[in-house]
Amino acid sequence: MGNQFNELYMANSATDVFFDVLTLAGSVLATSSWEQNLVLYFADGHRHDRGWSGFDLEELPWTDDCAAEKIFFLRLIDTALSGCGWDRLSYNPSRVHEDLTTFRAILDGYIPQPSDSAYLAEPTVGVFRQPDWRVSPMPEGTALCSTHGTFIGELGCRLCPSQT
Numbered sequence: 001m002g003n004q005f006n007e008l009y010m011a012n013s014a015t016d017v018f019f020d021v022l023t024l025a026g027s028v029l030a031t032s033s034w035e036q037n038l039v040l041y042f043a044d045g046h047r048h049d050r051g052w053s054g055f056d057l058e059e060l061p062w063t064d065d066c067a068a069e070k071i072f073f074l075r076l077i078d079t080a081l082s083g084c085g086w087d088r089l090s091y092n093p094s095r096v097h098e099d100l101t102t103f104r105a106i107l108d109g110y111i112p113q114p115s116d117s118a119y120l121a122e123p124t125v126g127v128f129r130q131p132d133w134r135v136s137p138m139p140e141g142t143a144l145c146s147t148h149g150t151f152i153g154e155l156g157c158r159l160c161p162s163q164t
């Protein structure tokens, strides 16, 4: 069982790593409301919905600022690829390089269009995200774990050992 992200398929174990490193990088980078909602998706994602966390890029709630949103998402992946925060992981995530590089190429070739009915804007997991990503997530969600510096999200820091 795994997760599909456009043409990229990842097993559940690889998806966990993918979400961990994007959460580490994104918790540092995200400043706008849209950016914080995106990173919260990774912070809360693939926890109770294992095997159902993939998405197509068309399912992101791109807004009129979608060109800037895409640039942020590329920067997020580049920051993850640089190893941002990897020293705070309890395992070696180096095999995520290939998945990040593949996903980056897919995103780079994708031309986003504003959408007001996107799948990822309907949070079944992650109640601190907003249906409208132009609105800031609830501050409880973007509070940082004191150990890992990552968004705590609805389900608690994904990197703390007691968490799912």
Ligand SMILES: [Zn+2]
Binding pocket: 145, 146, 147, 148, 149, 157, 158, 159, 160
């Ligand atoms: Zn933590």
